Amino acid sequence: MLTDITERTRAEEQLKESERRVRAKLESILTPAGDIGHLDLKDIIDVPAIQPLMENYYQLTGIPLGLVDLQGNVLVGVGWQDICTKFHRAHPDTRRRCLESDTILSQQVPPGTFKLYKCRNNLWEMATPLVVGGKHVGNLFMGQFFFADEMADYDFFCSQAREFGFDAEAYLAAVSKIPRLDQKTVDTAMSFFAKLAHMISLLSLSNIKLARAVAEQERLVESLRLSEEKSRAGEEFLSGIFNSIMDGLSILDLDRNIIRVNPTIRNLFPASEILGRKCYEVYHQRDSVCPNCPAEHTFKTGEASQGVNEVAIGSEELRFIEIFSYPLFNRNTGRLESIIEYVRDVTERKQAEKELARSHWELQKNAQELARSRNMLQLILESIPVRVFWKDKDLRYLGCNELFARDAGFKHPEEILGKDDFAMGWREQADLYREDDRQVMESGLPKMNIMEPQTTPGGDRIWRKTSKVPLSGPDGEVFGVLGIYEDITDLKKAEDKLRTSLEEKEVMLKEIHHRVKNNMQMISTLFDLQLKYGRNQDPSAVFRDCQNRIRSMALVHESLYHTDTLASLNFRQYLEKLLNRLLASFSSKVPSIKTQVSGPAVILGINQAVPAGLVASEIIVNCLKHAFPGEQPGEIHIRLAENDGRRIIEIKDNGIGLDREFSPEQINSFGWLMITNLMKQLNGTITVTSNDGTTCRMVF
The missing domain is CATH 3.30.450.20 (PAS domain)
Incomplete structure (x- = not known):
């Protein structure tokens, strides 16, 4: 079950704050050095006693009076006018003007003097400060009034009635009731008020001082009684603490004699007379002061000291004893009278510290080993x-x-x-x-x-x-x-490339079988035609011609097999090799014949390279046979070109040329028949011209 205790908690906090304020005010009144500033004006003056005195004064003089604290609270007031109670202090805006007059406009007025001023609501007021114990605690006010010879500013009050929503008729009626005082009356009243304020201040301060003196006397008597009781109780209490502490305690005088010990020390040295003997004799079995003794440092410097010594207790092994020494000074003279030694067996702690240090060393060693292992692992990972x-x-x-x-x-x-x-x-x-x-x-x-x-x-x-x-x-x-x-991208690409290559080679192998079959058929056809047209020719010449034709076809395949794809070849390189091989077959004319192949690297597929190679071979062989009779020197120039997708191959010699009446249509030879059929196969043409030799131009 949950219970909302917010209101109870808030009430408890308010009660604590109220108790704190009351305690501060009581201390201000009763403490000799109390600060008057903790007291409000209502805490200092006797309001019920002053109220009838001021009422009698008002009945006698007709002058309004008021005692106001620094927060603007009116503690005593007589003769307040309707314009103040019913209008100015009833409306929040005009009330702020009244509080400003009560607090701000009345500041910085020296004690025993007064200040005459017009408040922000356009009425005359006088103020003189109330000072108690040098502290400004409030003001004595007189007002509100007009001077007897002063004309009231009704335009201002009419404007104020409109601004703040006052009933104009009632407001102006209240203005007309404001007292009018002549200058002499005002001066006399101000002098009286200054003296009255001074008298109230003196009486208030005297009452506070009297209350403090009585309280101080009572406090001194009570303090003396309590001091005696505390002294007896304190001795008993300290003795109880001294004897109940589980660690060893001993008190030494300035001659290093033990003058008091607790039961722990007695239990540690049961067989020894302790009191009246030197500490180093009892505790360390020495005849002189121990080196690095904390107590000795305190004796010499008057400062607390601490240290750890090894002590043999009875027949046991050496123990680590931590010693704290504290100086005890005479309260009246401030001189060192004795010291108190506090001893504790810290052997287990020392052993634990030693074990902790060893564990820490091992931990550091393991951490270094782990770091080395990690570095080695990272090095391996990066390598x-x-x-x-x-x-x-x-x-x-x-x-x-x-x-x-x-x-x-x-x-x-x-x-x-x-x-x-x-x-x-x-x-x-x-x-x-x-x-x-x-x-x-x-x-x-x-x-x-x-x-x-x-x-x-x-x-x-x-x-x-x-x-x-x-x-x-x-x-x-x-x-x-x-x-x-x-x-494995490169490996993947290589595998894909190898796979593609294998696939291409499988296709090429099939194509090669097909080409071999076709070439063998072509060779067979060439032999048949050669037999038909070459019955009357020299058999060795016929055989050499057939051999050259077969070599030209073989060279095509040889060139293809040196390419990556086995599907196309560089025909310019092919012609260079073909020319060299044909010259080798006509070795007797090689020294006197110069050759040149020029033009771009025309690429031909197998279906074009074989017939084009046979045509070129036939033309070159014809040049070598007939263009240079005997050992006549000469040149053979082959030029390649491409134009609008058509290949152009010119084979030109500077030999004896052809007869003027030469016409290709009149040629009835096996070689020319083969050339024309192969050019048809290439879907091309061949032209022959004779000018400074013979030029054969193939276009396909």
């Missing part, structure tokens, strides 16, 4: 070429090595502590990673060699191989997960 991390059960990072921190977009491992995967650069894969973490922790089994993607802080996508194991304590409870991974 291995893999990323290492560990998380708590909430999947927040507890630590990592520097490689992992850099992958996550941080400079130092400490920056990652407390974060989760959603705060990393790979937030897109956060759910995937966290699901693996949960499976490892829930199952208690590792997951090894997980191939998974990762988005870097820069937005790139890489691949990593991850392994995760559960982290568990001595009790087997899993509290987190430890993971390592390595960046």
Whole structure:
């Protein structure tokens, strides 16, 4: 059951505050050095005695009077006018003006003088201070009035009635009742009030002093009685304390004689006469003062001292005794009379301190060893070429090595502590990673060699191989997960590239089988045509021509096999090799024939390279046979170009050229027939011109 005690607590606090104020006022009255400032005016004057005196004065003179404290409270008042009681002090705004007159405008008036002023409500008032014990405690006021020869400012009072909402007729009627005094009456009244205030101040101070004197006398008598009782009780009390203290106490005089001990000391030295003997004789079995004795320091300096000595008590082993010595001074002379020694057996404490020091040393040693182990572990983590991390059960990072921190977009491992995967650069894969973490922790089994993607802080996508194991304590409870991974992006790319290459090579192998079949068919066709058109030719020449054609086809495949894709080749490089091999077959003319191949590296696929190579081979062989009779020197220049997706190959020699009546349509030879058929296969054209030699231009 709950009970609201707020009001009771507030009432108790108010009661305590009231008791504090009353106590302060009583001390101000009864204490010889009490501060008068703690007393209010109502605490000093006899209000019931002064009230009838002022009423008689008002009946005699008709002058309003008032005793007001520094807070503006009217303690005694007579003759107050309706304009004050019914209007000015009844309205909050005009009341503030009255309080200002009672407190602020009456300040800084010297004792025995008075101040004449108009209040802010436009009425004359006089004030003289009440000073008791040098403290300003209130004021004696006279007012409100007009001077007899003064015209009242009715415009001001009419304006004030409107401003504060007074009944104008009643307010002005109250103004008309305000007393009018001549200057002489005012001067006489002011002189009287100053003397009256001074008399009240003196009487009040005298009453306080008398009360204090009586209280002081009573206090002295009571103090003497209590002092005697306390002296007897104090001796008994101190003796009881002295004898009940469990540690040893002894009192030594200035000659180091033991003059008093408590039962603990007697029990420690039961067989010894203690009182009247030197402390070093009884306690340490010495004939002179002990070195480093705390008591000796106190005897010499008069200051408290402390120390620990080893003491042999009876037949027991040495014990550690802590000694405190305190000076005892004569209360009247202030001189050192004796000292009190307080002794305590601290052997167990010393042993505990020694054990604590040893434990502390071992703890420091273990901490250093742990720090070295941690540093070694961190060094290992930073040295291995893999990323290492560990998380708590909430999947927040507890630590990592520097490689992992850099992958996550941080400079130092400490920056990652407390974060989760959603705060990393790979937030897109956060759910995937966290699901693996949960499976490892829930199952208690590792997951090894997980191939998974990762988005870097820069937005790139890489691949990593991850392994995760559960982290568990001595009790087997899993509290987190430890993971390592390595960046296998390059390996992944290499595998993909190798896979693509293998796939391409499988296709190429099939294509090669197909090409070999086609080439063998082409070779067979060439032999058939050669037999048809070359029945009357030299067999060795026919055989060499066939050999050159087959070599040109083989060179295409050889060039293809040195490429990465096996699908296309650099036809310029092919022509350079073809030209060199054909020159080698006509070795007798090699020294006198110069060759040049120029132009860009035109790339041709296999379906274009074989027929184009056969055409080029046929033209070059024809040049070597017929353009340079005998050992006539000459040049063969091959130029390659590309224009609007068409390939251009020009084979030019500076030999004897062709007859003027030469026309390609008139040629009826196997070589030209092969050339025209191959150019049709290339969907191209070939032109032959003779000007300073022969030029064959292939366009396809």
